[in-house]
Amino acid sequence: MSEERVVRMAEIEIDIRHLDAYHALLAEEISASVAFEDGVLSLSAVAVVGSPEKIRILEVYANREAYEAHLQTPHFLKYKTGTAGMVTSLTLLDVEPIIMCSKP
Template sequence: MNTRISLSLLLTLSCSAVAQGQKIVAPPVFNIFELVIKQDQNNAYDSLAEKNITASVTDEAGTLAMYSAKKKTNPSVAYMFEIYADSDAYQQHLNSTSYKDFLRNSPDILDASQKRKIDAVPQFLADKNIVQSDKTINNFVIVDVKPEFGQAFRHVVLPEMAQSINLEEGVLAMYAVTDKTNPNRWYFYEIYASEEAYQAHRLTPHFKGYIEQTVEMTTYKEAVAIKPGKLMNKGGLMYEIK
């Protein structure tokens, strides 16, 4: 079935669903960018990223979330995580004044030759309205799943993430996507109110169950240590692929 909904109606429905904490049916767009900041341009990048994030999430109905982060071991490596209601909303963002301003200023700040975009397929996206503080932390984890365990892994990890966002006050966002070119590679981006909230999460029965049940299903795990920059969303997103 090929059903097309007008942009204005889709954005209205999507934002209404977000506000009410309802599930979004149309596949959102989830982007992960890895960027390299030029020498002595870290402060300039922080300012430019914050300006773009604030304007985009505030002014664009279909921009649901934008998060900046830097690698702890090498702050010149930055990440941008973005969520849009659908491909039309993403296109609207690309045509926005804030994004064009970002593009205009970025050549002086970013090394364009080292920019990398991960083409991601959303599997589970859920969040609460994030009010960032000095205690807010984020995690970025990469997991490779054995092909024969693809469905079994999905059936364990997605319910675990749903329980985490629903039962734990300190869990602010749980996102899982797969690599479009390698569906056995999973990317997890998570936001917690504090380190204490994260450690409490690790002690929950659902998290321990996930670890125990999937220990033999994976071939590779990497926790990329990152420090949050500007974190901003509309909140209330709930999407799970069918």
């Protein structure tokens, strides 16, 4: 099993009419992922100031296997199907951390 962390940035645009519903599904998915998946180290979602429909999610997984397992969980699949008609644009970027620091 690979021990190299996987760090990704999701750039998502949401149909503004569905923003509240999207936020609810996103919050449920992130909470479940962090609570129930050991390999999900961190998920953080933010909106671009002045453009609340532009969502950015920083995802940190313990390794590639954890990331792949995350994509098959019931809570992720519920999020993916529930938001399908809300998302107008999705770009997934593999990113290389320069420095990541947080308090425990």
